[in-house]
Amino acid sequence: MAIPITSIKKNELSPEEIKQQKLAELQSLIAEQDQALNKIFEITGELDDAGIFDALQAMIKAKENLAQIAVDQASREPVTNLINHVLKATGVLSSIDPAVTEKLAIGIKKGLDEAELYRENGEKVGVYQFMMALNDPDINRAAKFGLDFLKGMGKELGKE
Structure with missing residues (x-):
């Protein structure tokens, strides 16, 4: 007859072993999805050639200035008038059968x-x-x- 189990040993991986395991999973995923990754790299290359990333980077760096411009534009009288007209028209339209x-x-x-x-x-x-x-x-x-x-x-x- 077998000896009863009195304790359970949990096999804990060291941080280095966890890192190696994750790298192995990533290598496997890259090998399986190579066509999709090639397409992503091609698209990002074309976006970079077109200067899209440079523009995005500049926009991110100037986010505070852009936010101020957007707020200034949205608070102009023609824009606030348009918003008020839309709200009033919506109210009238919602009251009609x-x-x-x-x-x-x-x-x-x-x-x-x-x-x-x-x-x-x-x-x-x-x-x-x-x-x-x-x-x-x-x-x-x-x-x-x-x-x-x-x-x-x-x-x-x-x-x-």
Whole structure:
């Protein structure tokens, strides 16, 4: 019968042995990935020839100056105005029912398609033809929508 195990000896590697083991793993990895490494070296060589690394190095050295320039540019009035416009427009757009926006967008597209069909015919529209066109239910609906839009916009513009 065997002798029972009373202690476990842990085989600890010395720092030199760990270093040798890691070097062996790295050599194995390099041997397996030689094509990929060759491509990486080729790409980095081309980047260096193009001066990209020099530019990156200069940018890193001047990082504080670049950060200051970026902050100065971002705080200019036109940029802050643009940011404010985007925020306000986003707020307005988010308050509109998406179904209404979709219907309006489809209507605009159909209107542009229709206008493109008759754009080149050269006919002049007279006042009588314009008034008669209002009898067309589609034109009347669009004209009414436009007038209602103008009324709503005018009400808002009249507020202090």
